Amino acid sequence: MASAAAGDGSLLATERYGSAERWRYYSREGGMERRREGGEGQQQRGNSLVGAFKSVFLPQGYPDSVSPDYLHYQLWDTAQAFSSSLSGTLATQASLRGAGVGDQEATVAAATITWLLRDGTGMLGRIVFAWWKGIKLDSEAKKWRLFADVLNDMAMFMEILAPYFPPFYTLIVCTAGVFKALVGVAGGATRAALTVHQARRDNLADISAKDGSQETLVNLAGLLLSLLLIPLVTDNPPLTLGLFFLFTVLHLFSNYKAVSSVVMETLNESRLSIVLRHYLRDGRVLTPPEANQREPVFFEFKKSVAVKLGVRLQEVVQSREELSLALRRHHQPFLLGVKNGCVCVCLGSTASVHDEIRAACQALWISSALTSRTPGGPQHSHWELVHESHQLMDSTFATFLKGLEAAGWDLRRTLLDWDEWRVDWKTKHN
Template identity: 75%
Template structure:
């Protein structure tokens, strides 16, 4: 049959979706699709849908977690759209829509106050937390959605407290402005992760198309819901809680499905602690599954990266202590209950990762592991055949009561032993070592050694 059509002179494909071949016979070249003829019609419909709502080159042009994340993100957007309809109806009722005694001026003032406080909240939040949104995108993404549901719940309840209506809607407006900043910024961070061909704009545009389609579906369903919930607060609250549960569940599954290959503080700490325990390197999937997506309030020793020199050392003697056993382009110190890292201008990405590893090690050593407070400076170090490992849990504890500079020196010794094998291991496991999501501040310091 193939010989009757001609010889195959060339083949081509469109990503992994379509493949074609060119047949030459009697001086004529004919283009035919690979596969059965019956598939062509169905594939063309699917192809149109993909071209409208999925990035060009899908699935090769996006990360492996793209489809799963988009499924849950679409579901949460749908439920949020329905919850937003209920909240909007309550807000309109609260400002006087349908009430003959309400004035246009009063409603306008209330709306302007809500928008004005929201603008201020947006500026203040971006100022205070803008740098955290890249390094902790999952946490802030989930936080934004919880805060959004809280704001909509306040808007639904506001009409039942007319004396405090303006205060409630202004507070809800501040919450929603924070949601706008956190949600938009973390969406951009996740888009950077998903883009594998420098196609951030295409992914963002198609994500917008998906959300528009979902909102359109939500709008159609809202047209049916509005007559049912009008003047029925019990049904309104019942539906709101149903949609909220669905919204939060879908958001949790969405951020849990994201597998980032770059290190932030949480992922690096998880991988390092596992390596110190049994010399096993966790893959990006394993580490992301363990990464917390809610903000934690347990007591730990915080880490500050890229600080000023005076936050690490405050005298020439302390500078000499910081440089002892240290030939790296960074300085570490413990000051005011924090592990502080001062970075030199020539530090590479690998130097930043090593500095963070040492800071994580120091933080874990200074953080109590039980309800009993431990002495302020304890080095937990076990030496076995030249290998250094941290012992915790049911293992034997070796307590060396030392000053914090001795612990800093100990951390250099630990990293001199384990960091190079650790670095090779994480690269082999599939981690991206060309960049990080560690939250470095901008201070860079050049210091002089005692000999110079």
């Protein structure tokens, strides 16, 4: 094609718009002629309504400017937002009826007080939850994203049931308000964490803006369908509950598929544990898609020894002798110990990201060893396990780290839950 075109004039320049369009400029009769690669039919399709839709609702430079999992996640996220919008309509109608809308005996003051109490308790819940679990919302974005939507469905279910329990209406509505406040914090924070993952050109604002446009479009569609649903469900509790459960199932399934489709290239505790266990067992480092596929998206309640990263020195050692044990035969910028049923890591001020990954690997290995202990089996002291973890990492970590890089993991940063304590210690105790 290029040789045929060159018969009309020489090629002067080429240009492209991401991976969506490619153009060539040829000299022609003293001027320039611009031709699109792929022919006129492709150009017409590019100027179609689909092209305009993409321009309005997808980030600039899509798909090159976002992560590979962007479209899959957004499609399922759109489905969950649509079903949530319909469930919200049913819950709002029930709340208004419970507050006295349509009841001649109800007073404006009573309804206002109920709404103020609901909003007030929700504000307090938002502050407490952000303080309590704020750091976890980055490292466990998938789990908290799904948790937020489950909690949102619970809150709406409570709002639907509240009118049928008049003596407890205010208590139920206030509890639902607290749940929705937690949803607002967890949902907003995890959405921000996922946006950081999706943004491949530092285009967080564009992705957030387009996500808002997508959500607005979905809510508009939900609003139109809600106008048809309201006359049907009014004064019809069985139909209201039936539709709510239908939308809830769709909502939760869509959310599960959405968070399961996310492929994070940064290591958190769960993904690092999965990759490390597989490497120590089979000698191969899992790629990000493989590890993310195995990462649980629901909170697990199985019994395991907890890991605490970045703790104070006194949470690792409480005497000069223990400090000597912690420092014995190793010179890493971190200390490990087991206190009060937890594996604790004290981080030095000079520790790098690679040091953080190694410390977390050792802590996870110790946690796994303690969890798998059998009551009647041989028991090793905690310090023996610490020294065994150092020996294991001395022989395997360099190769493991190279394997992580080769597999495509981003080692410039991590999503491990490090607290802010940093300690400098004297090494002559060993």
